[in-house]
Amino acid sequence: MVETGNDSRGGLYAIVGDAAFLACSWTWCIGMYLPAVLLRDYGIWSFVAFALPNCIGAAAMAWWIGDSERSRQFVVTHAWAIRVFSYVTIAFQWFFAAWLLRNLGFSVWTLGAIAAGVATYLTVPVRLLDDKPRRIVSVLVWCVSVALLATWAIMNQDQATTANLPRPLLDARTWTGHTGSHVAPLAAVCLLGFSLCPLLDVTFHMTVQRSKAPRATFALGFLVMFIVMILGTLLYGAQLVRDGAASAVSIAPAGVAWLVVFHMAVQLAFTLASHERGVTQEVAGLDRAPTRGVSMAVPVATVIGVVLALIATMAGPLPAWQPPPPKGDAALPGLTNMEFIYRGFMTFYAVAVPLYVLGCAAPWRGRRAGWSLHRGMILGAGLLGAMPLYYLGFVARRSENLWYGVGVVMVFGAVAACVPGGKRA
Numbered sequence: 001m002v003e004t005g006n007d008s009r010g011g012l013y014a015i016v017g018d019a020a021f022l023a024c025s026w027t028w029c030i031g032m033y034l035p036a037v038l039l040r041d042y043g044i045w046s047f048v049a050f051a052l053p054n055c056i057g058a059a060a061m062a063w064w065i066g067d068s069e070r071s072r073q074f075v076v077t078h079a080w081a082i083r084v085f086s087y088v089t090i091a092f093q094w095f096f097a098a099w100l101l102r103n104l105g106f107s108v109w110t111l112g113a114i115a116a117g118v119a120t121y122l123t124v125p126v127r128l129l130d131d132k133p134r135r136i137v138s139v140l141v142w143c144v145s146v147a148l149l150a151t152w153a154i155m156n157q158d159q160a161t162t163a164n165l166p167r168p169l170l171d172a173r174t175w176t177g178h179t180g181s182h183v184a185p186l187a188a189v190c191l192l193g194f195s196l197c198p199l200l201d202v203t204f205h206m207t208v209q210r211s212k213a214p215r216a217t218f219a220l221g222f223l224v225m226f227i228v229m230i231l232g233t234l235l236y237g238a239q240l241v242r243d244g245a246a247s248a249v250s251i252a253p254a255g256v257a258w259l260v261v262f263h264m265a266v267q268l269a270f271t272l273a274s275h276e277r278g279v280t281q282e283v284a285g286l287d288r289a290p291t292r293g294v295s296m297a298v299p300v301a302t303v304i305g306v307v308l309a310l311i312a313t314m315a316g317p318l319p320a321w322q323p324p325p326p327k328g329d330a331a332l333p334g335l336t337n338m339e340f341i342y343r344g345f346m347t348f349y350a351v352a353v354p355l356y357v358l359g360c361a362a363p364w365r366g367r368r369a370g371w372s373l374h375r376g377m378i379l380g381a382g383l384l385g386a387m388p389l390y391y392l393g394f395v396a397r398r399s400e401n402l403w404y405g406v407g408v409v410m411v412f413g414a415v416a417a418c419v420p421g422g423k424r425a
Contacts, residue, residue, distance in 0.1 A: 013135070014135065026221075034050065035047055036240045057197075058194065059218045081200055085298050096342070186328075206278060232318060287359070311341070315339070344396070355382050358409070386405045389401045
């Protein structure tokens with residue numbers, strides 16, 4: 001990344017602008033939808049298990065990296081991993097956006113949501129190095145989302161509440177053979193993923209390198225401004241869970257108020273623009289990837305996301321295998337196509353990213369950071385070992401398997417960190 005002097009990096013205005021940029025670039029389809037799924041499956045405490053590691057883990061990035069020079073060195077060493085992180089994120093956002101639009105149908109409100117998203121996407125500066133317009137747009141986008149969520153809550157006070165939630169699908173009565181809490185292993189997964197994923201997020205590194213007060217910026221961004229966003233998700237997510245209680249599994253977008261849909265459109269567009277322009281402008285030239293390959297990766301990720309959304313909405317039920325319930329236990333309802341694919345994307349952030357960061361970005365005993373063949377073989381074995389456990393934990397919803405999955409990720413990541421790394425990623 002290249003540092004510019006086109007705008008002062010200090011002062012309250014810069015801190016607020018960069019904090020808004022962080023909050024909006026981190027409000028993915030995870031923060032706008034996953035809390036609703038967790039409320040339905042695990043109950044109200046799942047929001048705490050999701051929110052605390054998310055906010056604190058993201059804010060801790062400024063302490064992990066520390067200063068702009070360390071950030072530049074990290075980006076140079078792990079440029080390809082940061083690119084892959086952004087490409088998957090782009091595909092994920094496009095998948096969610098296309099699925100949302102497919103289910104909302106063609107109406108004047110749908111056209112309005114598309115227009116709001118396009119307007120937001122186009123207003124994010126083409127060169128994110130231009131700090132002043134980036135900060136102005138970020139603050140405006142954050143204010144628009146807060147205004148939309150607040151207006152919805154005021155107009156629907158009877159729905160903007162977590163009261164009267166149905167019994168969660170996973171509780172002490174779900175599996176008679178399950179011991180302990182279902183929320184605790186979920187919290188372990190969230191803690192591992194949300195603590196390590198920020199290290200590969202290009203928008204986080206951009207902010208560290210622009211700000212003279214990165215710790216204040218990250219604290220404001222994630223401990224104040226981002227919390228406002230996901231508290232909004234908690235309220236409309238509770239409404240979606242109540243609305244979908246009859247089917248016990250489907251959290252349909254048709255139940256989302258149009259004010260919330262506009263919020264989703266604006267935030268999805270901002271995240272897409274930040275990652276698309278960040279990965280092509282900010283990380284350009286830092287690794288040996290061919291220019292043509294880099295320029296083609298973003299549209300390929302876009303197509304993949306849209307195609308997966310079409311499969312989710314048009315294809316027959318996908319083969320989401322679940323083991324039969326133990327004798328005496330009731331079978332859980334199956335996952336919709338959308339939620340099956342959605343959880344597949346989540347596995348990338350819960351398994352693949354933590355494995356890479358533990359094994360290649362945090363080497364032990366003075367080993368060089370970065371990718372190497374030996375590390376890749378160890379991490380590949382860890383991925384193969386963890387994936388079935390996460391599948392059983394999140395698709396079959398046998399929560400105790402998540403403990404073993406987290407253990408596999410941590411052990412294989414630590415072992416990979418002990419072998420020599422490469423000069424560059």
